[in-house]
Amino acid sequence: MGGPPPPPPPPGMRGPPLPPGASVGGWKKTYLPADTPTATIGLPFIRPKKKLKALHWEKVDSPQVTVWAAHAPTPEAKEEKYTELAKKGVLDEVERLFRAKETKVLGTGTSKKKEKKQIIPGSLMHKFQISMAKFSELSPDEVVRKIIHCDPEIVNNNVVMEFLQKDELCSVPENIAKAMAPYCKDWTGPDAANSPRDQDPSELTREDQIYLQTAVELNHYWRGRMRALQLTRTFESDYDDLSTKLQEIVRVCESLRDSVSLMNVLGLILDIGNFMNAANKQAVGFKLSSLSRLAMVKDDKNESTFADLVERIVRNQYPEWEGFVEEIGGVVAVQKVNVDQLRTEAQTYISTIKNVQASLDSGNLSDPKKFHPQDRVNQVVQRSMKDARRKGEQMQLYLDEMSKTYDDIMVFYGENSSDDNARRDFFSKLAAFITEWKNSKEKNISWEESRRRMDASLARKRNNAAAINGRTENADAQSPTSSGAMDTLLEKLRAAAPQARDQRDRRRRARLKERHQVRVASGQKMPDLSNGPGEKAAEGEAEDAPNGYLLSPRNQTDETTSPAKETQVSEGEDIADRAASMLQGLRNDKDGATDRARRRETAEEARRNRRLRRRTPATDGSKDGDNAGGPASPTKAPDSAGIEGGFDGRVISPVSPTMPDDSPRSSETPSIVVSGIKDAEPSP
Known part of the structure; x- marks a missing residue:
């Protein structure tokens, strides 16, 4: 027993069994996988x-x-x-x-409903509840009565009619038929109305009762009955819809056959394509699927396509061919119509009418004795069958015509009429070509309009540049401001100018006379300067005076009132003169250089005369009084040049600077007035 311990077991193997009563380390026995019993789960x-x-x-x-x-x-x-x-x-x-909410049971209806026996599947019951929701307040017997009597509320209700035609009602499963057999009544047997039922149908649910009295008990003619009722309510609307589509297909096919413009356009595409292709790719015709590739061929600048080129050529060179878009425009409306499906729908319509008629003649609807005693399906259907048969015959004619025309037009355009894909996409190919043609036309017109506007803009810029160059060369002859509104304004200002200088000169002479701006000797009487004869008298006195210039001086009253009057008259007249001068200058702008030169000469001459007067001493009288009794010695007046220089009646006091301060002065200082006898400026 004192030997070495045995080697450990290999992984995955259980060690040797322990001796009885031996403990395993510090782990409890319940944690050991081999010794742990399987815990049983039970309720506390x-x-x-x-x-x-x-x-x-x-x-x-x-x-x-x-x-x-x-x-x-x-x-x-x-x-x-x-x-x-x-x-x-x-x-x-x-x-x-964590108490859960309790579900309260309201009333006792639920318990009673659970007592009802359900035979039909839950899905079918759910469909019953949805379809018959409008009649949920009616009892099962009342709902069955409406169905049997072909009530308009049932027949005209699309939801109810679609549900009553479902296979779940037209074909009763065998297990459901066996489960409902005790509750059924056989209406095909003798005296079925008085025969009792084995079990009461009221034991079944509401949906089971309706299903029992309709689909189960009338199963021997239920499918034919519902098909006939459906025909009476839809044969007119279906006829209008199908016949319209069939006739539209025929009309579009005929337009494709008779459109000469379309054939010319296709021929033009073929000719240009053969011109572009090599010798081994020449063709005598192409299929309609090739039309979709025209927009894929780009020009060298990747801006235009072959379809754009063809549209531009037709519009500019062959405008009479553009009408093909309107001629075959019907293909756009019928491009989504599946002709084969339309043919199937028309055939179904015709066959339904024939089957219903056959059922009425010799089928399950031919013997009313086997119907429910209150079923009115035969009377309702028979009223509509005459019109239905007539429409079915007409529908057959439309269908035959459409089939023949469609097959012929496909062959005419080189398509395989037996290919399902070709039959389905025939109209859509042409519709896509029409749409692409319209897009190319809009694109080309927009491009041409842009090009036209650009050319017009360039031409306008060239014309403006030429006009600017011309005005630069002729700047001396014509001013840029002599046009437009400024030209008109200047013309009005020129027209408002005085017509002659005489008016201004007359006003100036009258103003000078009114101011008494003439030479008056000391002690002489003031002449009368009024208009008319008085003016002439004043002129005569002036001539009799020594040297023709000596007049009596103004009295004190005139001297005191003259400044105010002179100020009022001078201000108004000077403003008027300046305005008239400006207007006259505008009117005579062509002679502006001459006027400016003349004004400069006049101003220089006036300055010379003023300097001359300053140098000339004043000799009004002597200090000894030798000449007191005689007339005063006159001062020589300036020459005519000075007068013409434009002194405009300025008053000059001739006080000599050499006169002694203590020399006696006269009571009234004599004035020397230069009168504007001559015109300041010659009139033009």
Whole structure:
């Protein structure tokens, strides 16, 4: 026994069994996988008084090798654990916090409904409830009566009619038929109305009762009955829809056959394409699928396509061919019509009318004795069958014409009429070509309009540049401002100018005379300067005076009133003169240089005369009084040049600077006035 310990076992193998009573380290025996018993899950001994919310566990499949292996108490330990939790109030708190809401049962209708027997599947019952929702307030017998009597509320209701024609009602499964056999009544037997039922149908649910009295008991003619009723309500609308489509197909096919413009356009495309292709790609014709490739061929600048080129050529060179777009425009409306499907619908319409008529003649609708005693289907259907048969015959004619025309037009354009894809896409190919043609036309017109505007803009710029160059060369002859509104304004200003200088000169002479601006000797009487004869007298006195210039001086009253009057007259007249001068200058702008030169000469001459007067001493009288009794010695007046220089009646006091300060002065200082006898400026 004192030998070395045995080697450890290989991985995956259990070690040798332990001797009895030996312990295994510090682990409890319950954690050992081999010795852990499988825990049994049972309900705790203490249960909540009311239903609580559930915890949805994600259970562990093998708890023996997990931490949950230790949590597998015996029933006694579990009871003890729950008792301890109850004493501590934990369970009461859980029950109070996580109490589930109770579902209250209102009334006793649910219990009674559960007592009803259901035979049909739940899905069929759900369809019954949806389809018959409008009649949910009626009893099952009243609903059945409306169905049997062909009530307009049933026949004209699309939802109800579609449901009553479903296979679930037209074909009763065998198991349902056997389950409902005790409740059924055979209406084909003798004296079926008085024969009792084996069991009461009121034991069944509402939907089961309706299903029993319609689809099950009338199953021997239910399919034909519903088909006939459906025909009476839809044959007119279906006829209008189908016949319109058939006739439209025929009309479009005829337009494709008769459109000469379309054939010319296709020929032009073929000719240009052969011109572009090599010798081995020459063709005598192409299929309509090739039209979709025209927009894929781009020019060298990747701006235009072959379709754009063809449209531009047709519009500019062959405008009479453009009408093909309107001639075959119907293909756009019928491009989504599947001709084969339309043919099938028309054939179904015709066959339905024939089948209903056959059912009425010799089928399951031919013997009213086998119908429900209150069924009125025969009377309702027979009223509409005459018109239905006539429309069916007409529909057959439309269908035959459409089929023949469509096959012929496909062959005419080189398509295979037996190819399903070609038959389905025939109109759509042409519609796509029409749409692409319109797009190319809009694109070309927009491009041409842009090009036209650009050319016009360039031409306008060239013309403006030429006009600017011309005005630069002729700047001396024509001013840029002599045009437009400024030209008109200047013309009005020129027209408002005085017509002659005489008016201005007359006003100036009258103003000088009114101011008495003439030479008056000391002690002489002031002449009368009024208009008319007085003016002439004043002129005579002036001539009799020595040297023709000596006149009597003005009195004191005139001297005191003259300044105010002179100020009022001079201000108004000077402003008027300046305005007239400006207007006259505008009017005579062509002679502006001459006027400016003349004004400069006049101003220089006036300055010379003023300097001359300043140098000339004044000799008004002597200090000894030798000449007191005689006339005063006159001062020589300036020459005519000085007068013409434009002194405008300025008053000059001739006080000599050499006169002594203590020399006696006369009571009235004589004035020397230069009168504007001559015109300041010659009139033009």
